[in-house]
Amino acid sequence: MDRSLGHLYRGPVTTVRQFQVTFDCADPERVARFWCEVLGYVVPPPPGGFTSWEEYERAQPEEERGSWFACVDPNGIGPRLFFQRVPEGKVVKNRVHLDVRVGTGLTGAERLAALTAERDRLLPLGAVEVLLQEADEVNESCIWMNDVEGNDFCLD
Template sequence: MAARIQVTFDAASPPTLGRFWAQVLGYVEDAPPPPFSTWDEALDAMGVPVEQRDSAYAVVDPDGAGPRLWFQKVPEEKSGKNRVHLDVTVRPDLPREERPDAVRARASELEGLGARRLYEKEELGSFWVTMQDPEGNEFCVQ
């Protein structure tokens, strides 16, 4: 049986960062567990106080193909460069000569969502833009 992957992010604001990544990847908020129709109902039943309901957030691929992304609240700020990061691929079928313009266009869209562009790089026939999400986590658009 293949292992399922969940990618976990430490965050100052899990719902905010989770919504950013949902927009980037076309993901949706993870559904509450049955039999609950809303997260507030589920969290009420679990006894989670209202002031703690922003301590975690999850988004999922609506097609079920990609990993679940889990965002957990932590008290400390990000302190260094990521050792692992996500790569967001822009249309893998694009010819090599069209890729830089498409990658730059997608990077500009993500800046509109709150990402920050760090630098562009072309190496060994590949082109990518390294960016940071709203909480400073690095990722690449390729």
């Protein structure tokens, strides 16, 4: 527990909340499909009454078509990712980002090899490497990247 928030702690937590992570973007489906590839997520079934996402989109008012998309953990464990179209582009570094845990339990050269292998898999999908932070006396290696629309994430 973060000791600076200790004054807020009032006993055992009784309810764990489910959550989704929402991305603002220009092309929700494109960004969602990128993240499906990164995380092994899948596109959920279309809303009830529709046999496909294409059918669902055709039923929407023209101005709302393509305004959102989502992807989910096929095992039902990780949070849902929701992508919503916004008119403005990304201007500054994200204040929240995803750390994709590909090097868990690995150290040194073995960890760096796992991170760079994952980086090399993601680059052809449209990811961009921003910074390779090699291990030092305090921190293990990680790679700061951008997704297909410039949203920050790390390979950790």
